[in-house]
Amino acid sequence: MEVVAMEKSLSKCDATYNRMEFPKKSLKNFPNIPAGQNYFNFVAVDTLGKRWGFKVSIRNVGRYRKPWMSGQWRRYAREKGLKKGDRVKLIMHVEGNAVRSYRIRAERNLTMGIWIPVEEFAQ
Incomplete structure (x- = not known):
């Protein structure tokens, strides 16, 4: 079975910084965060078959507990030439x-x- 675990239209910050924030409701599509941690790691394969290591973290202080994705995010965004308004799934x-x-x-x-x-834009 396949489902869209997370979908986001990128902001300028998402496309240029070392992390991408994403909707909290998307967390249900990922493994539970291990006790005592505020992150988990996972691997995703792109459309060209390349493997990317990502880390999903949640702030563990304050009321604003929105998750973000880091790890190889910046490298992925740079290699794909991502910009504001692009969509990531x-x-x-x-x-x-x-x-x-x-x-x-x-x-x-x-x-x-x-x-x-x-x-397809790079060709």
């Missing part, structure tokens, strides 16, 4: 034994709601 695949795997896809709005992979 994490697609989760759950196998019969409940093992989760992730794919990451970055898209750019071509025109009037038609989104295409950013890799």
Whole structure:
């Protein structure tokens, strides 16, 4: 079974900083954060088959507990040429034994709601 685990239109900060904030409601599509920690690591494969290591963290102080993704995020954003307004999707695949795997896809709005992979812009 496949589901969109997280989808986000990038802000200027997301596209240029070392992390991308994402909706808190998306956390339900990831493993539970281990007790005593405020993060977990996972790997996602892009549309070209390249593996990327990401880290999802949650602030553990204050009321604003919005998660963010770091790890290789900045490198991924730079390599894909991401900019404000691009969209990133994490697609989760759950196998019969409940093992989760992730794919990451970055898209750019071509025109009037038609989104295409950013890799097609590089050609």
